[in-house]
Amino acid sequence: MEVTPETLTLLTRLVVWGALPLGMAFGAVAQATRFCVRGGIADWVTFRGPSRLFAWLLAVAVGAVLLQAMIAAGAFDATRALAWSERLTWFSALAGGLLFGVGMMLAPGCPQRCLVKAGQGDLNAWITLAVVAVVSIMTIRGILAVPRTALFDSLSVTLSGPQDLGSLVGAALGVSATAVRAGFAVLLALAVGGVALRMRGRLEPGAWVGGAGVGLLVAVAFWLTGRVGFVAEHPETLDAAWLGTQGRRPEGLSFVAPLAHSLDLLTLWTDRNTVATFGVMLVAGMVLGSHLSARWRGDWRLETPRTPRELLTNVVAGVLMGFGGVTALGCSVGNGITGAALLSAGSLLAVIGMVAGALGVLWWQQRSDEAAQANAAAA
Numbered sequence: 001m002e003v004t005p006e007t008l009t010l011l012t013r014l015v016v017w018g019a020l021p022l023g024m025a026f027g028a029v030a031q032a033t034r035f036c037v038r039g040g041i042a043d044w045v046t047f048r049g050p051s052r053l054f055a056w057l058l059a060v061a062v063g064a065v066l067l068q069a070m071i072a073a074g075a076f077d078a079t080r081a082l083a084w085s086e087r088l089t090w091f092s093a094l095a096g097g098l099l100f101g102v103g104m105m106l107a108p109g110c111p112q113r114c115l116v117k118a119g120q121g122d123l124n125a126w127i128t129l130a131v132v133a134v135v136s137i138m139t140i141r142g143i144l145a146v147p148r149t150a151l152f153d154s155l156s157v158t159l160s161g162p163q164d165l166g167s168l169v170g171a172a173l174g175v176s177a178t179a180v181r182a183g184f185a186v187l188l189a190l191a192v193g194g195v196a197l198r199m200r201g202r203l204e205p206g207a208w209v210g211g212a213g214v215g216l217l218v219a220v221a222f223w224l225t226g227r228v229g230f231v232a233e234h235p236e237t238l239d240a241a242w243l244g245t246q247g248r249r250p251e252g253l254s255f256v257a258p259l260a261h262s263l264d265l266l267t268l269w270t271d272r273n274t275v276a277t278f279g280v281m282l283v284a285g286m287v288l289g290s291h292l293s294a295r296w297r298g299d300w301r302l303e304t305p306r307t308p309r310e311l312l313t314n315v316v317a318g319v320l321m322g323f324g325g326v327t328a329l330g331c332s333v334g335n336g337i338t339g340a341a342l343l344s345a346g347s348l349l350a351v352i353g354m355v356a357g358a359l360g361v362l363w364w365q366q367r368s369d370e371a372a373q374a375n376a377a378a379a
Contacts, residue, residue: 023285062215076226101357131318
């Protein structure tokens with residue numbers, strides 16, 4: 001079929017505008033079920049609450065099963081996704097994930113949760129998101145890109161193929177990468193099913209809805225950007241093209257870089273080269289979906305920073321998440337769900353760093369609370 005300029009325009013619009021209802025669905029589900037990777041870690045460490053942690057694991061499992069089925073069926077070329085890059089920036093993933101994990105525990109939430117809270121009227125979240133957007137731009141192509149590339153990205157390895165676990169393990173064992181990926185997806189689904197069976201009496205209904213819903217949306221995102229927006233031969237370049245995305249490649253759910261691109265669009269609105277992309281509309285949809293859900297559920301209320309220290313903490317957290325998220329090539333959703341569902345080695349390293357940073361902050365906060373209580377008792 002001949003690809004005409006009109007067809008390219010139509011496909012681009014389908015991808016870009018399709019991201020809006022996708023983001024609205026994510027925002028509404030996350031607002032109604034309190035879906036949050038940060039919250040899942042904090043709940044489990046603080047009072048052994050399993051629901052939000054289970055929702056995170058379920059989202060990864062559902063996403064992994066659906067994505068691996070799509071990849072096996074040839075629904076989209078995952079080798080062109082950033083999470084499957086042949087260059088494994090292992091140190092950037094670990095260090096960036098660590099910084100991001102610290103930031104998300106200090107902030108009102110990770111960028112995904114902040115977008116949900118922003119829709120609910122939380123000005124703390126808006127402040128954090130603004131800082132994340134500015135610092136992300138500085139880290140992508142500004143002054144912070146210098147230490148990122150010179151100190152972090154320089155410690156990397158170039159692989160002979162994609163960095164997904166299927167390709168790595170398959171090459172090492174001499175078996176099919178597709179079979180290995182399928183095996184990992186099945187094992188992950190069984191493991192999450194075992195957790196559900198063991199904790200079935202403690203899991204809230206929202207954990208099932210949130211986890212399964214987000215996992216499904218991960219697959220829909222790649223179907224939209226990797227299938228609907230795919231052109232095998234662009235009439236101008238004669239190369240394969242993925243329309244409507246910032247990186248001209250298949251994109252999943254992620255929020256740090258899209259926040260930077262959203263700020264670009266707002267500040268360079270009259271520049272014809274700066275246009276709305278899949279990620280930008282996804283961000284807008286998240287806020288809108290959360291707002292509509294919060295209004296319908298009666299959860300909307302205006303919240304402001306209570307003290308100068310809280311304001312400063314939100315700013316510092318935004319800096320850490322902006323730099324860490326770009327350095328690790330993803331946030332708690334981009335790496336922790338999308339990348340993990342793709343079985344990306346880099347994403348899994350980033351998740352290890354993210355969880356380590358989060359646990360470090362929680363340990364420090366607990367020690368501070370204990371010290372404050374001891375001082376109060378002594379007084």
